[in-house]
Amino acid sequence: xxxxxxxxxxxxxxxxxxxxxxxxxxxxxxxxxxxxxxxxxxxxxxxxxxxxxxxxxxxxxxxxxxxxxxxxxxxxxxxxxxxxxxxxxxxxxxxxxxxxxxxxxxxxxxxxxxxxxxxxxxxxxxxxxxxxxxxxxxxxxxxxxxxxxxxxxxxxxxxxxxxxxxxxxxxxxxxxxxxxxxxxxxxxxx
Amino acid sequence: xxxxxxxxxxxxxxxxxxxxxxxxxxxxxxxxxxxxxxxxxxxxxxxxxxxxxxxxxxxxxxxxxxxxxxxxxxxxxxxxxxxxxxxxxxxxxxxxxxxxxxxxxxxxxxxxxxxxxxxxxxxxxxxxxxxxxxxxxxxxxxxxxxxxxxxxxxxxxxxxxxxxxxxxxxxxxxxxxxxxxxxxxxxxxxxxxxxxxxxxxxxxxxxxxxxxxxxxxxxxxxxxxxxxxxxxxxxxxxxxxxxxxxxxxxxxxxxxxxxxxxxxxxxxxxxxxxxxxxxxxxxxxxxxxxxxxxxxxxxxxxxxxxxxxxxxxxxxxxxxxxxxxxxxxxxxxxxxxxxxxxxxxxxxxxxxxxxxxxxxxxxxxxxxxxxxxxxxxxxxxxxxxxxxxxxxxxxxxxxxxxxxxxxxxxxxxxxxxxxxxxxxxxxxxxxxxxxxxxxxxxxxxxxxxxxxxxxxxxxxxxxxxxxxxxxxxxxxxxxxxxxxxxxxxxxxxxxxxxxxxxxxxxxxxxxxxxxxxxxxxxxxxxxxxxxxxxxxxxxxxxxxxxxxxxxxxxxxxxxxxxxxxxxxxxxxxxxxxxxxxxxxxxxxxxxxxxxxxxxxxxxxxxxxxxxxxxxxxxxxxxxxxxxxxxxxxxxxxxxxxxxxxxxxxxxxxxxxxxxxxxxx
Numbered sequence: 001x002x003x004x005x006x007x008x009x010x011x012x013x014x015x016x017x018x019x020x021x022x023x024x025x026x027x028x029x030x031x032x033x034x035x036x037x038x039x040x041x042x043x044x045x046x047x048x049x050x051x052x053x054x055x056x057x058x059x060x061x062x063x064x065x066x067x068x069x070x071x072x073x074x075x076x077x078x079x080x081x082x083x084x085x086x087x088x089x090x091x092x093x094x095x096x097x098x099x100x101x102x103x104x105x106x107x108x109x110x111x112x113x114x115x116x117x118x119x120x121x122x123x124x125x126x127x128x129x130x131x132x133x134x135x136x137x138x139x140x141x142x143x144x145x146x147x148x149x150x151x152x153x154x155x156x157x158x159x160x161x162x163x164x165x166x167x168x169x170x171x172x173x174x175x176x177x178x179x180x181x182x183x184x185x186x187x188x189x190x
Numbered sequence: 191x192x193x194x195x196x197x198x199x200x201x202x203x204x205x206x207x208x209x210x211x212x213x214x215x216x217x218x219x220x221x222x223x224x225x226x227x228x229x230x231x232x233x234x235x236x237x238x239x240x241x242x243x244x245x246x247x248x249x250x251x252x253x254x255x256x257x258x259x260x261x262x263x264x265x266x267x268x269x270x271x272x273x274x275x276x277x278x279x280x281x282x283x284x285x286x287x288x289x290x291x292x293x294x295x296x297x298x299x300x301x302x303x304x305x306x307x308x309x310x311x312x313x314x315x316x317x318x319x320x321x322x323x324x325x326x327x328x329x330x331x332x333x334x335x336x337x338x339x340x341x342x343x344x345x346x347x348x349x350x351x352x353x354x355x356x357x358x359x360x361x362x363x364x365x366x367x368x369x370x371x372x373x374x375x376x377x378x379x380x381x382x383x384x385x386x387x388x389x390x391x392x393x394x395x396x397x398x399x400x401x402x403x404x405x406x407x408x409x410x411x412x413x414x415x416x417x418x419x420x421x422x423x424x425x426x427x428x429x430x431x432x433x434x435x436x437x438x439x440x441x442x443x444x445x446x447x448x449x450x451x452x453x454x455x456x457x458x459x460x461x462x463x464x465x466x467x468x469x470x471x472x473x474x475x476x477x478x479x480x481x482x483x484x485x486x487x488x489x490x491x492x493x494x495x496x497x498x499x500x501x502x503x504x505x506x507x508x509x510x511x512x513x514x515x516x517x518x519x520x521x522x523x524x525x526x527x528x529x530x531x532x533x534x535x536x537x538x539x540x541x542x543x544x545x546x547x548x549x550x551x552x553x554x555x556x557x558x559x560x561x562x563x564x565x566x567x568x569x570x571x572x573x574x575x576x577x578x579x580x581x582x583x584x585x586x587x588x589x590x591x592x593x594x595x596x597x598x599x600x601x602x603x604x605x606x607x608x609x610x611x612x613x614x615x616x617x618x619x620x621x622x623x624x625x626x627x628x629x630x631x632x633x634x635x636x637x638x639x640x641x642x643x644x645x646x647x648x649x650x651x652x653x654x655x656x657x658x659x660x661x662x663x664x665x666x667x668x669x670x671x672x673x674x675x676x677x678x679x680x681x682x683x684x685x686x687x688x689x690x691x692x693x694x695x696x697x698x699x700x701x702x703x704x705x706x707x708x709x710x711x712x713x714x715x716x717x718x719x720x721x722x723x724x725x726x727x728x729x730x731x732x733x734x735x736x737x738x739x740x741x742x743x744x745x746x747x748x749x750x751x752x753x754x755x756x757x758x759x760x761x762x763x764x765x766x767x768x769x770x771x772x773x774x775x776x777x778x779x780x781x782x783x784x785x786x787x788x789x790x791x792x793x794x795x796x797x798x799x800x801x802x803x804x805x806x807x808x809x810x811x812x813x814x815x816x817x818x819x820x821x822x823x824x825x826x827x828x829x830x831x832x833x834x835x836x837x838x839x840x841x842x843x844x845x846x847x848x849x850x851x852x853x854x
Contacts, residue, residue, distance in 0.1 A: 006434060040230055040233060041233060041241060041244060043230065044230060044233040044234055044236075044241060045238075045241060047234065048234075048238060048241070052238070061811075062811070062812065063378055063854055064378075064811045064812040064853050064854060065811055066811070069670070079671070080230060083230040083231075084230050084233075084234065087267045087269070087345070089371075089375050090375075091374065091375070091377055091397075092375055092376060092378055092853075125540045136562075158243060158244065159241070159242060159244070160242055162240075162244065178238065179238060182238055182239050182242055
């Protein structure tokens with residue numbers, strides 16, 4: 001009895017140590033560079049947008065469908081977007097982060113971040129999304145005038161918002177005044 | 191209800207503030223939770239304007255002095271509860287590495303942090319949506335009446351270590367804070383049903399949420415379950431099946447800017463068969479209102495009022511005779527006010543006031559009495575706490591609670607905490623705290639079997655048990671995929687409960703405060719997201735207890751009665767998302783042997799490995815099928831108690847259940 005007890009203890013401890021050791025080793029081996037502070041903040045902005053914009057019901061597949069934040073192109077966020085939405089729900093919907101290489105991969109999406117890697121295609125992308133209630137966000141230069149609804153603008157180490165409210169309205173989205181107030185408003189160019 | 195053990199001679203063996211809202215825990219849950227980025231949790235606290243004014247080049251140094259709490263906190267999320275297959279709150283609490291959860295029988299659990307986990311465990315404070323759920327009978331929790339529709343629980347925060355400065359007496363070794371979702375987040379319908387053998391025989395739950403007016407949300411829910419018998423060590427049926435019905439509602443109003451109004455309530459009823467014979471029952475209900483008001487970006491208040499009623503009819507079996515039914519009716523009225531204010535760049539102050547009135551009526555069984563049978567108690571409390579930024583990234587939090595109870599008068603529970611944000615993803619913290627466990631009715635009012643021929647008595651001179659705790663902790667993200675937390679503690683206890691005898695006549699035996707001693711240990715947790723579809727979690731707990739009889743004093747139980755704890759605990763959980771919307775989850779735990787008290791002589795509960803497995807399938811997002819196996823490694827195993835005494839130790843059986851849930 002006594003012997004069995006101590007061998008149980010030993011087995012338990014050995015398992016503990018082996019597991020924790022392997023967790024540590026594999027964690028260190030897999031360490032990747034986290035998102036820069038700039039993109040951590042932008043990730044939180046994207047999460048906040050979900051709460052200050054109203055989407056028409058038909059933009060979701062159904063009442064239980066998750067709220068999708070998509071990233072088109074090279075993803076600068078690391079795990080920051082996942083971190084921003086982890087454990088969060090909005091009107092009962094959980095959040096899902098999706099990544100797309102091309103605009104054709106998009107199925108159901110509420111917020112789309114268009115990465116700098118797509119700078120050359122902003123207008124094509126905007127055109128492809130016409131008729132969909134997707135809030136487009138980007139930090140590409142001139143993108144707000146190019147039909148992207150919200151642009152992150154860097155100003156002396158701070159992130160400002162430039163909002164194209166007409167483009168959002170055309171997509172059936174209504175942006176809260178709480179978001180519009182601190183932002184700079186622009187309209188689509190020509 | 192099987193409360194027999196608690197009043198037995200062999201096993202012989204408040205008042206508090208509740209404050210979960212803006213306190214230590216809540217804001218920290220964001221950062222501390224399941225491996226999320228430290229700074230993202232803090233960033234999410236900021237408004238759009240604040241985000242826009244943030245210098246992004248300095249974000250990594252924390253925009254606010256709180257990414258995480260300087261405390262040993264673990265957060266159990268809704269998703270973790272769902273994927274664990276837990277079907278009750280005690281089962282969900284097994285997900286916290288810093289707790290010891292031992293199931294005694296079909297309907298009783300012993301749950302504690304950092305030791306002292308007896309059938310009368312009394313050093314843990316438990317709150318559900320801001321409502322304290324301990325019983326002043328023994329300062330512990332009747333776990334079998336703490337239930338909720340698990341789907342609507344937002345998270346469970348488990349803090350090991352003292353929380354007296356914010357939460358008051360009883361928050362000695364830990365605080366469990368169970369939060370349900372806002373009604374805003376539970377809109378629409380939800381149905382679940384299922385059943386299995388031999389544990390969870392059948393269950394069903396339903397919830398519907400909607401709006402009463404723009405920005406005013408409600409939900410109502412109901413649930414039912416029927417649980418089967420467990421068995422004795424010899425395999426005989428222990429006849430301790432039980433069932434429970436519960437329903438409730440919650441309304442959250444965001445209609446007025448800067449104000450959140452919450453009104454919620456629950457009603458429940460339960461029938462419990464007791465192994466040694468007899469039927470017990472429990473019923474109760476509560477209603478709570480809370481008004482949170484934002485005065486400015488730097489200042490907010492919260493006012494909360496609740497009423498809680500519990501009725502307990504408990505067949506008590508002890509060596510003084512066959513089961514007789516003890517009934518206890520407890521009414522609690524509680525008022526709590528808090529104000530959180532940022533005074534300046536360096537100081538964030540929280541203060542609050544509280545009052546609680548309890549009215550307890552015991553209709554005694556013939557072999558167990560409380561004197562006086564009817565007892566009114568008042569508790570007054572206040573606290574103040576200041577979080578000071580000493581230099582950049584170094585914070586010192588100091589504060590105290592001062593409370594007045596009708597047993598021991600004034601009690602104070604100060605603490606000092608130091609937090610150093612070493613980097614954006616690393617934090618080192620340390621704390622020194624004092625906490626007290628104020629007397630309960632068992633300690634003071636017990637007369638067993640009756641007041642005329644008392645063999646065991648409480649003592650009106652029983653003092654508060656005290657603790658000075660020293661803690662050191664470290665939390666870090668290891669790259670983008672892993673996080674780890676290590677907490678270490680040294681606890682110094684005094685005036686812990688002991689059992690003395692009356693000179694010459696020997697009886698009555700009575701409770702005294704003749705034990706002291708120390709405990710030390712460590713809690714380690716690691717999360718590792720191997721790939722998007724696969725997450726691992728590992729946890730390890732070390733606990734050493736050195737409780738002794740004070741020099742020149744005496745304890746009939748040889749300092750064995752207040753502890754029944756594993757020295758080591760280990761857990762490993764895996765959550766795997768498979769193709770075709772299939773989820774496979776497993777939880778393995780190992781619990782070291784327990785040293786139990788058998789009339790002052792140590793006895794043993796063997797160590798055990800156990801495994802829970804869940805297989806889930808979501809063919810469409812609204813619909814989920816799951817099959818859950820619990821305690822799969824053994825046909826049956828004991829987790830708590832003694833084989834040879836009354837009541838006999840029970841074994842917990844391997845059990846399987848299936849579940850269908852549908853949300854719309």
